[in-house]
Amino acid sequence: xxxxxxxxxxxxxxxxxxxxxxxxxxxxxxxxxxxxxxxxxxxxxxxxxxxxxxxxxxxxxxxxxxxxxxxxxxxxxxxxxxxxxxxxxxxxxxxxxxxxxxxxxxxxxxxxxxx
Numbered sequence: 843x844x845x846x847x848x849x850x851x852x853x854x855x856x857x858x859x860x861x862x863x864x865x866x867x868x869x870x871x872x873x874x875x876x877x878x879x880x881x882x883x884x885x886x887x888x889x890x891x892x893x894x895x896x897x898x899x900x901x902x903x904x905x906x907x908x909x910x911x912x913x914x915x916x917x918x919x920x921x922x923x924x925x926x927x928x929x930x931x932x933x934x935x936x937x938x939x940x941x942x943x944x945x946x947x948x949x950x951x952x953x954x955x956x957x
Contacts, residue, residue, distance in 0.1 A: 870925040878918075878929020882911055885930075886937035897944060898955050904941035908934045 886907055893903035911934035918927035948955050 868924060870928060872925075874923050874925030875929040875932075878915075878923075878926035878931075879933045880929070881926070882915075882930040882933030883937070885911055886934055890937075897948065901941045901945055901955050904937055908938035908941075 886904065889903045889907035890900060893899045911930055915927040915931040915934070918924070918930065945955050
């Protein structure tokens with residue numbers, strides 16, 4: 843009855859600390875963030891190169907690819923590598939922001955791209 847019954851290891855206690863120190867079970871590493879960033883950038887570049895006929899098609903393709911990328915990042919964050927999820931979400935977010943800047947620039951000139 844006095845032994846540890848849980849599936850995980852108990853928290854690590856240091857003598858000098860009054861509170862327990864818990865270990866992160868799935869730490870985010872810089873290498874996996876970089877891999878996710880490269881994968882997200884390649885994903886957005888692929889959509890940008892395929893749909894490069896006009897600014898309107900580029901913006902719509904970027905929005906759709908960004909939503910799909912964010913969905914993949916959410917699935918990775920829940921069931922996979924969280925570092926890759928951070929990289930994918932960051933790079934697709936930057937690409938969607940660039941598309942938003944393009945929409946704002948054209949809107950300042952009097953042209954609404956999304957309709």
